[in-house]
Amino acid sequence: MNKHNHRVNRITTGITIFLLVAVTSFAQDDEIPTYHTKRDGFAKIMEPDIRKDLASFTLGGLDEAVGKQPLQPVPITEYGANYTLFSQGNMQIRITAAPFEKAKHKLALYDEDKYVIKIDNRPYWGVDGKVPVKQIQSVVAIFGRDTVALPAPAYNDLFEPRFCSDADGKIQCNCAVYLSPDQKRVYIYMLNSDGKNGYEVTWVLQDKKYLRRVIDYGF
Numbered sequence: 453m454n455k456h457n458h459r460v461n462r463i464t465t466g467i468t469i470f471l472l473v474a475v476t477s478f479a480q481d482d483e484i485p486t487y488h489t490k491r492d493g494f495a496k497i498m499e500p501d502i503r504k505d506l507a508s509f510t511l512g513g514l515d516e517a518v519g520k521q522p523l524q525p526v527p528i529t530e531y532g533a534n535y536t537l538f539s540q541g542n543m544q545i546r547i548t549a550a551p552f553e554k555a556k557h558k559l560a561l562y563d564e565d566k567y568v569i570k571i572d573n574r575p576y577w578g579v580d581g582k583v584p585v586k587q588i589q590s591v592v593a594i595f596g597r598d599t600v601a602l603p604a605p606a607y608n609d610l611f612e613p614r615f616c617s618d619a620d621g622k623i624q625c626n627c628a629v630y631l632s633p634d635q636k637r638v639y640i641y642m643l644n645s646d647g648k649n650g651y652e653v654t655w656v657l658q659d660k661k662y663l664r665r666v667i668d669y670g671f
Contacts, residue, residue: 484567487575492667502656505632505639511652512668523630523639528623531616534586538629542596545629545640549613550589559583571609577653577667578611578645587611591640595660602655602662610653612645637663 490496494512497503507513508520526545530537538545560570567581578584588610591602614626630639638657645651651669655662 484581485562485569487570488577488669489575490668492665494666494668497666501632502637505630505637506654506666509628509630509639509641510654510666510668511643511671512666521633523632526629526631526638528616528625531623531625533615536615536625536627542594543638544594545638546590546592547613547615547627547640547642548589548591549586549615552584552587552611554583574609576609576611577651577669578613578649580649584611586613588613591655593638593640593657593660598660600657600660600662606655606662606665607653610642610644610651612649613642614644614646 494503494506494510497506503513503516504520505523507516508523526538526540526543528536529539534549536547558572559568560573561567562569562581568583569581570576571584576584588607591607593600593602616623616625616627618624626643628641630641631637632639636659640655640657641652642654643650643652650671651667654666656664656666
């Protein structure tokens with residue numbers, strides 16, 4: 453059986469999130485301009501319930517994590533090199549990735565075309581000044597008969613996603629889904645790329661609608 457493409461028994465204890473980002477600074481090389489901001493970061497979250505929930509599992513909210521109760525995780529039921537499926541009851545959430553196709557995108561270059569600084573006129577996450585290898589292709593949540601497909605701007609600037617793998621017989625994942633205590637909100641989480649390019653993203657769904665995303669970096 454291909455270890456990167458098989459069904460996983462229901463995992464009731466949640467999943468192991470690799471926090472091996474080893475990031476001391478996200479600052480790019482001095483000669484490469486950076487356009488990242490903190491406007492989508494944890495610090496900008498004003499809703500107390502959402503902020504409390506995020507603090508229980510995100511690195512961006514780590515300073516406020518003390519005393520926060522863990523949220524209920526949605527088990528991983530299937531995964532492969534380019535996708536992860538979470539399932540519970542009539543809810544399914546699938547994150548899918550695909551190779552980055554350079555010809556289909558507009559690249560803004562810098563310093564005699566040595567560095568990529570924007571893709572499709574947007575700052576991008578996951579790789580520093582280079583062409584990405586892999587991109588997030590879709591994030592879809594199904595609630596019974598209702599399907600919520602996240603809009604492209606919620607993920608099309610996010611690159612080098614990391615999913616799950618087997619190591620020494622244990623499932624090790626960089627993505628998770630959590631439910632709020634009142635079951636009204638769903639948090640879809642990923643810890644992507646690595647080193648100084650590492651970043652985390654959480655997509656927030658509320659009442660079966662996409663609400664916002666939260667991105668932090670420079671841990």
